[in-house]
Amino acid sequence: MEIKEIRVFKMNLALNESFSISFKTYTQAQNVLVIIETDEGIEGYGEGSPDKSITGDSQEEALSFLRVVAKRLVGKPVDIDLIHENLKTIESNLGFKSQTGKAAIDMACYDIIGKKLEKPVYRILGLAKPNLVPTSLTIGIKTLEETVRSARKYMEAFEKNGLKRIKLKLSGNPEEDIRRVMKLSEVFPGEITLDANQGYKNPEVAVKVFNKLYKSIGSRILFVEEPCPKGDLAMMKYVNDNSPIPVIADESVTSIEDAEKVIRQKSASGINIKLQKSGGIYYASIIAKLAGEKGFKLMVGCNEETHLAISASVNFVAGTPYISSADLDSDILLNLNITNENPVDSFKEGCRVPAEKPGLGVRIADWLKAIINGQIFLAPMA
Ligand SMILES: [Mg+2]
Known part of the structure; x- marks a missing residue:
């Protein structure tokens, strides 16, 4: 089973209340969403949640890493060891690390493997x-x-x-x-x-x-x-x-x-x-x-x-x-x-408790699918 396409999205979501820790206050999640499609038609989902002071990468860095990954991993087999070897090479070529970009790809691959084997990831x-x-x-x-x-x-x-x-x-x-x-x-x-x-x-x-x-x-x-x-x-x-x-x-x-x-x-x-x-x-x-x-x-x-x-x-x-x-x-x-x-x-x-369902056990929400497939057009603010 090979990777056919990787789609990468910037995903900013407002928190329902602000959240403070000793050195900062959060009002929104500035995350990234990854959707990997294979040649067998299986879709895997992954999410990165960058936070420079904790993960070492920012949202922009995670996105620019993933944009390169999206090109380079096409045609590669969904094999976890091999995927991570590739990600490491891409990082060293780029000259920076993206822990959350790797995490997003990693999750999506485990999701695919689980769906293929019809087993939950655990x-x-x-x-x-x-x-x-x-x-x-x-x-x-x-x-x-x-x-x-x-x-x-x-x-x-x-x-x-x-x-x-x-x-x-x-x-x-x-x-x-x-x-x-x-x-x-x-x-x-x-x-x-x-x-x-x-x-x-x-x-x-x-x-x-x-x-x-x-x-x-x-x-x-x-x-x-x-x-x-x-x-x-x-x-x-x-x-x-x-x-x-x-x-x-x-x-x-x-x-x-x-x-x-x-x-x-x-x-x-x-x-x-x-x-x-x-x-x-x-x-x-x-x-x-x-x-x-x-x-x-x-x-x-x-x-x-x-x-x-x-x-x-x-x-x-x-x-x-x-x-x-x-x-x-x-x-x-x-x-x-x-x-x-x-x-x-x-x-x-x-x-x-994990869902007893294949892969990560979650489906992308219908409203989000509609947005990322371009079926909902958000008019610019006047
Ligand atoms: Mg802690």
């Missing part, structure tokens, strides 16, 4: 029964009152989905963070995870904050992601070694090489793998194996991704041993959907 990855792990729903940086309101809203809206875990974004302001975490723990009886997104410039302050929180709340706080500036592994190790709350490396681990460094230096207790950082399921599987075999905690997170890319991550988690935690919520919370499926339907008993 089974292609090697598990007969899905590995189901709890997912968190995230609360961004907000005032104390808004944090409480969001927690109550999640508890009410997702009680039937078995919500058991909330992730709170930290600002790096110790008093504010402690107040918000303590308040959340009063309002929400379940498990809590934290994400500082590099907010703590001083690791000793971070250690003090986490010790204090642990003393009051204990092991209900499962872990904290990326407390200190990205890439400073010595700082991260100091916090991990001195905090009763385990540290998970996120922004500091994009590539396999980054993961190897963290594993070797034991800079963290775990790694947050994202398909958008690693360059797709292919590389994410390698990182999971390397870190999982060494006993590192593994979670899978997301960027501002629609239900399409999230379905790829849900399949990746379901098909990969070692992964014990997920933070796959952008399609549900930010109302990002370009498929005919309802994201909330795959949130069951606190976990994201």
Whole structure:
């Protein structure tokens, strides 16, 4: 089976509410959509969600990478190893990397392979029964009152989905963070995870904050992601070694090489793998194996991704041993959907559950198909 055509689209989608982390506020997803068609008439879908400070590539870079890929991969067999070899060559010719461009192509190829074999992607990855792990729903940086309101809203809206875990974004302001975490723990009886997104410039302050929180709340706080500036592994190790709350490396681990460094230096207790950082399921599987075999905690997170890319991550988690935690919520919370499926339907008993359907198990929404096939003409604004 060969690639007949690759179509690439710029896809900007407004979020239903703005979302703040320690170093930025998001109001829209600036993503890319890829549709690959094969000579057997099978269509595969992929999505890239670039974010320069996290994935290393911008939307424009992902698009210019994919425009070249769209030309060069035509006529090539849909073979994952071979495709990634080609993508690597294209990157080195271009002189820049696009992790999210690779991720989009990777997902679309897995989607095609799954459809061809009539199996969900998680089974292609090697598990007969899905590995189901709890997912968190995230609360961004907000005032104390808004944090409480969001927690109550999640508890009410997702009680039937078995919500058991909330992730709170930290600002790096110790008093504010402690107040918000303590308040959340009063309002929400379940498990809590934290994400500082590099907010703590001083690791000793971070250690003090986490010790204090642990003393009051204990092991209900499962872990904290990326407390200190990205890439400073010595700082991260100091916090991990001195905090009763385990540290998970996120922004500091994009590539396999980054993961190897963290594993070797034991800079963290775990790694947050994202398909958008690693360059797709292919590389994410390698990182999971390397870190999982060494006993590192593994979670899978997301960027501002629609239900399409999230379905790829849900399949990746379901098909990969070692992964014990997920933070796959952008399609549900930010109302990002370009498929005919309802994201909330795959949130069951606190976990994201893959569809027992071939490939990624999602279909591009009819309204989007109409737009990209040019059947809907949007008149320019007067
Ligand atoms: Mg994170």
